[in-house]
Amino acid sequence: MFSGTYLKLARAAIRSNKWRSLLTMFGVVIGVASVVTIVSIGEGVKHQVSEQIKQRGDDLITILPGGRIKRDHNGQITNFNPLDVQGGVSFSEADYKAVLQIPSVKPVVPFGRVVGLAKTASNEYEGAEIIAATEGVPLVLNQKLAYGSFFADNELKANSAVIGQRVAERLFGENVPLGKSLIIRDREFIVRGIFDKFSNGSAFVASADYDNAIFIPYKAGQETMGGTIQIYQILTRPTDAQHMDDTVAALAQALKTARAGQEDFTVLKQDENLALANNFLNVLTSMISAVAAISLVVGGIGIMNIMLVSVTERTKEIGIRKAVGATNRQILYQFLTEATVISLLGGILGVIIALLANFLLRIFTDLRPVVTWPIVIVACGIALIVGLFFGVAPALKAARKDPIDALRYEQ
Amino acid sequence: MSLIDLSEVSKLYGFGDATTIALDEVSLTINKGEFVAVMGPSGSGKSTLMHMIGLLDRPTHGTYTFNGRLISHMSVARRARLRRDTLGFVFQSSNLIPRLNVLENVALPLAYKGMTQTRRLKQASAVLEQIGLADREYFMPKQLSGGQTQRVAIARALVNNPDVIIADEPTGNLDSASSLLVMELLSDLHKMGHTILLVTHNPELTRYSSRVVFMRDGLIIADEQTQVGRIPALARKLYFMQRKTVDDDLAGVSALMKALSSDAAQNKSKKVKKIKTKSFKRPRKKRVAK
Ligand SMILES: Nc1ncnc2c1ncn2[C@@H]1O[C@H](COP(=O)(O)OP(=O)(O)OP(=O)(O)O)[C@@H](O)[C@H]1O
Numbered sequence: 001m002f003s004g005t006y007l008k009l010a011r012a013a014i015r016s017n018k019w020r021s022l023l024t025m026f027g028v029v030i031g032v033a034s035v036v037t038i039v040s041i042g043e044g045v046k047h048q049v050s051e052q053i054k055q056r057g058d059d060l061i062t063i064l065p066g067g068r069i070k071r072d073h074n075g076q077i078t079n080f081n082p083l084d085v086q087g088g089v090s091f092s093e094a095d096y097k098a099v100l101q102i103p104s105v106k107p108v109v110p111f112g113r114v115v116g117l118a119k120t121a122s123n124e125y126e127g128a129e130i131i132a133a134t135e136g137v138p139l140v141l142n143q144k145l146a147y148g149s150f151f152a153d154n155e156l157k158a159n160s161a162v163i164g165q166r167v168a169e170r171l172f173g174e175n176v177p178l179g180k181s182l183i184i185r186d187r188e189f190i191v192r193g194i195f196d197k198f199s200n201g202s203a204f205v206a207s208a209d210y211d212n213a214i215f216i217p218y219k220a221g222q223e224t225m226g227g228t229i230q231i232y233q234i235l236t237r238p239t240d241a242q243h244m245d246d247t248v249a250a251l252a253q254a255l256k257t258a259r260a261g262q263e264d265f266t267v268l269k270q271d272e273n274l275a276l277a278n279n280f281l282n283v284l285t286s287m288i289s290a291v292a293a294i295s296l297v298v299g300g301i302g303i304m305n306i307m308l309v310s311v312t313e314r315t316k317e318i319g320i321r322k323a324v325g326a327t328n329r330q331i332l333y334q335f336l337t338e339a340t341v342i343s344l345l346g347g348i349l350g351v352i353i354a355l356l357a358n359f360l361l362r363i364f365t366d367l368r369p370v371v372t373w374p375i376v377i378v379a380c381g382i383a384l385i386v387g388l389f390f391g392v393a394p395a396l397k398a399a400r401k402d403p404i405d406a407l408r409y410e411q
Numbered sequence: 412m413s414l415i416d417l418s419e420v421s422k423l424y425g426f427g428d429a430t431t432i433a434l435d436e437v438s439l440t441i442n443k444g445e446f447v448a449v450m451g452p453s454g455s456g457k458s459t460l461m462h463m464i465g466l467l468d469r470p471t472h473g474t475y476t477f478n479g480r481l482i483s484h485m486s487v488a489r490r491a492r493l494r495r496d497t498l499g500f501v502f503q504s505s506n507l508i509p510r511l512n513v514l515e516n517v518a519l520p521l522a523y524k525g526m527t528q529t530r531r532l533k534q535a536s537a538v539l540e541q542i543g544l545a546d547r548e549y550f551m552p553k554q555l556s557g558g559q560t561q562r563v564a565i566a567r568a569l570v571n572n573p574d575v576i577i578a579d580e581p582t583g584n585l586d587s588a589s590s591l592l593v594m595e596l597l598s599d600l601h602k603m604g605h606t607i608l609l610v611t612h613n614p615e616l617t618r619y620s621s622r623v624v625f626m627r628d629g630l631i632i633a634d635e636q637t638q639v640g641r642i643p644a645l646a647r648k649l650y651f652m653q654r655k656t657v658d659d660d661l662a663g664v665s666a667l668m669k670a671l672s673s674d675a676a677q678n679k680s681k682k683v684k685k686i687k688t689k690s691f692k693r694p695r696k697k698r699v700a701k
């Protein structure tokens with residue numbers, strides 16, 4: 001009923017001591033700024049990942065080592081295990097062959113990890129990921145080449161490479177190094193194709209950053225690795241998208257047989273892949289945010305502290321207010337409103353700082369943080385609750401002051 | 412029916428040996444429209460009595476009826492609302508909240524009534540106009556002189572049109588010219604029908620009152636109806652004697668005692684007599700507040 005009056009009182013109190021008010025809200029500012037920044041980075045990555053996943057097409061099937069999900073008998077995912085580390089698990093040649101036997105998928109593209117450094121005569125680039133794969137890469141990734149062509153399945157032993165644009169820049173220092181040679185594990189490869197820039201490649205999800213990749217023919221990769229290569233994923237598409245679920249089931253069955261009955265692999269449809277990625281990122285951002293949220297609690301304690309001091313300093317004012325007829329409750333609301341407004345202002349300031357930080361992150365890093373209204377509203381809501389909660393003690397202290405003692409109080 | 416009715420009201424501070432009796436079974440009735448001046452040496456319980464009457468304090472013993480309502484057992488919140496609606500305070504100093512301007516300070520009691528800001532500022536403005544401080548509305552308290560501060564405090568005490576205005580040494584920090592302005596203001600309010608309680612150390616100021624109450628050691632030792640415009644005999648005696656000595660306080664006491672003994676014939680109140688004997692035989696340990 002009097003909230004307008006209390007707000008005006010709070011405004012007057014905050015204005016009369018601007019620096020102190022700013023210091024009071026400092027903790028909340030930091031807390032909100034960090035939570036909002038982290039969550040918006042998370043949102044941004046989610047956004048990038050989902051763009052990337054969507055760009056690959058709905059019918060892409062991703063086969064990964066490690067049992068990350070559980071399905072019920074209808075094929076619905078019942079349990080995500082987003083933090084399941086793939087440590088050491090990979091597919092073997094036999095697994096790949098088993099998938100190749102399935103008639104309803106084409107093409108089947110293994111992604112083999114070649115461990116090593118890419119060099120030229122004069123330069124080397126540690127950041128590149130070297131992948132041994134087959135002809136179907138442009139098809140499964142749904143990506144065109146900007147220059148040249150991809151190697152065919154009948155050239156899988158050839159010394160040719162197809163590179164992403166960042167590799168072109170970093171390793172060769174030019175945009176179109178067609179015909180140039182690079183050396184991987186002492187074997188020389190000739191660049192025969194350069195991919196278009198991949199959409200929204202994200203440094204955050206390293207395995208998906210194909211701008212940074214060097215593709216070499218599968219068998220050649222196998223040879224450089226001394227005969228065996230670890231396949232960290234297999235990408236494929238069904239020949240008939242209508243039978244997606246049957247295809248997934250058939251793939252799972254074939255792999256289970258190939259891996260002696262073990263279900264230590266995951267076959268994902270594209271929408272599931274997206275859900276899985278989001279799930280993982282959600283867990284990650286909420287864990288980091290929880291740590292950042294602790295600073296909000298510290299901020300709340302800061303507000304409580306300074307408000308307690310402020311109540312003591314304003315004892316005389318409280319006495320005067322009580323003498324002219326303020327009830328304890330009205331004094332309580334006055335100080336509670338003040339604490340809440342300070343905290344809320346801190347929250348708003350925090351959001352502004354987070355926006356600034358995001359702007360800088362966009363300029364200076366690959367991250368594309370996204371601030372959405374829900375994040376802002378939740379952050380400000382939390383700031384408000386922090387103010388309310390930690391304002392109770394000072395407000396009670398003020399409300400309970402004896403009017404006469406308060407009037408007699410001298411600084 | 413009397414507006415204020417204190418019956419054997421006591422106020423004690425502390426426990427055991429350290430107990431201070433600020434008010435000692437004081438009985439006092441004040442009717443609507445009276446202008447009561449309260450005098451007495453420092454520490455005699457004048458402020459305590461004012462706080463009691465002003466509903467800021469509750470008696471340790473005894474009953475207090477204000478406007479027909481028994482206060483002793485009234486809740487804190489109800490007393491606050493009663494203060495807001497029927498009482499106005501003027502203190503010796505620090506009456507105003509430094510962060511608020513004059514207008515906002517005057518409007519303060521109205522805010523707690525839930526009045527809209529426009530209405531209360533308008534009403535406060537009208538009162539300031541009436542008091543002749545219309546041109547100081549947007550001054551901050553620190554930009555005012557002492558006399559102006561007290562007049563603003565009176566404006567605030569007036570703004571809710573209270574039944575009773577309680578002024579505890581409102582001229583204590585003022586020179587005689589400013590005191591005069593403040594007293595004329597209170598006098599006008601008295602004429603308009605407000606009940607006024609004034610604590611003062613200056614007998615000169617009792618000329619505005621219709622009744623003078625003398626206190627000592629938490630007791631009312633004299634209570635005199637007077638004619639407005641004249642300094643009552645007792646106060647006059649006190650006043651002249653007081654002027655001769657240096658120590659205000661002690662002089663006040665001794666002068667009062669002398670005045671009382673010479674006026675003994677006039678004061679036939681049983682209470683007063685009882686106190687006299689009591690206080691002469693066994694002098695109280697007096698704590699001087701200032
Ligand atoms: N909170 C308190 N605790 C203990 N004693 C108190 C308290 N308040 C007042 N007293 C005592 O009560 C007595 C009366 O005090 P009071 O303030 O009413 O005196 P006063 O007549 O107003 O004096 P002055 O003219 O100096 O203002 C004094 O002895 C004082 O010490």
Ligand SMILES: [Mg+2]
Nearest residue numbers: 457458459579
């Ligand atoms: Mg006093």
